[in-house]
Amino acid sequence: MSPAACPSGHGDLITILHHTKGQGTLHQDATQVYQEEIYLLFDWSDTAKLSTPANSLDSWIWMGNDLGELTLGADGITVTAASSGLAIARVKFIIKAEGWSLQSPSSLGGTTSFPIHQKVAGDDRDTQGEEGAIFQRGNGEFPGPDIIAPLLAGHLPKQSRAQAEIDAGESLQDASLTCIFIPAIMPGQLVEVHDAMMGRSWRGKVTSVGHEVNGVVLITNMELVRYVVD
Numbered sequence: 001m002s003p004a005a006c007p008s009g010h011g012d013l014i015t016i017l018h019h020t021k022g023q024g025t026l027h028q029d030a031t032q033v034y035q036e037e038i039y040l041l042f043d044w045s046d047t048a049k050l051s052t053p054a055n056s057l058d059s060w061i062w063m064g065n066d067l068g069e070l071t072l073g074a075d076g077i078t079v080t081a082a083s084s085g086l087a088i089a090r091v092k093f094i095i096k097a098e099g100w101s102l103q104s105p106s107s108l109g110g111t112t113s114f115p116i117h118q119k120v121a122g123d124d125r126d127t128q129g130e131e132g133a134i135f136q137r138g139n140g141e142f143p144g145p146d147i148i149a150p151l152l153a154g155h156l157p158k159q160s161r162a163q164a165e166i167d168a169g170e171s172l173q174d175a176s177l178t179c180i181f182i183p184a185i186m187p188g189q190l191v192e193v194h195d196a197m198m199g200r201s202w203r204g205k206v207t208s209v210g211h212e213v214n215g216v217v218l219i220t221n222m223e224l225v226r227y228v229v230d
Helices: 155-168
Strands: 004-008 014-021 025-028 032-049 056-062 070-072 078-097 100-103 118-124 132-136 172-180 190-195 200-214 217-227
Touching: 056 070, 078 200, 190 217
Parallel strands: none
Antiparallel strands: 004 100, 004 132, 014 118, 025 100, 032 078, 056 078, 070 078, 172 217, 190 200, 200 217
16 A cells, blocks of 8 residues: 655645654655635634645635635735625635655565554644644555544544544434534534533534624534434
8 A cells, every 4th residue: 555645734834854654665755735625714803814824825705794805925824805804704725735655565563454653743833823644545455445634743633533433433413503603613523512401511523514694793503423322
């Protein structure tokens, strides 16, 4: 198998220092370019921040109030609108990433099924930005699903494990939730709900997200699945 690792958000403020692996042979490939979409909140301001450095803005749609044309700053993160106000924009932007390919050995320790550990060290000089990685299995002798994992440490890997546990659970229940506007929420994330009516808290995985603008009131609607303990 030949998975490809693409450290993303590779802008002027992020430098990849070194890339190591536990097994196999690592080769640097061509730079990858792909599109992402995000909801940007302008909180009585004409500026907002992307979570990842971008090369360019592709398009945007104002969800409610229209603050005019958007411009990407020289840092690749700051987005400036033509006028100030309270508004949400659905923005599509282009990201540049470094591409690497890993050629794995045919077997390790007498087995053809084994994990491979990769580590990327980088320098992020902007506290507003994030650095991540997308792992994708290429053509090879051992078929398997694509692997997508954040290149982060601390609380997020724990969330990812909990997310996998929820996915593997059999007693899943759909739930709908309406709350104040949450700009960064997206399908696939875990949320913790403090439910006063049930008298306890529970966690669920977001399956869909919708936002509403009613005057100056911003609302987020979510569909979730949660594990039900018998």
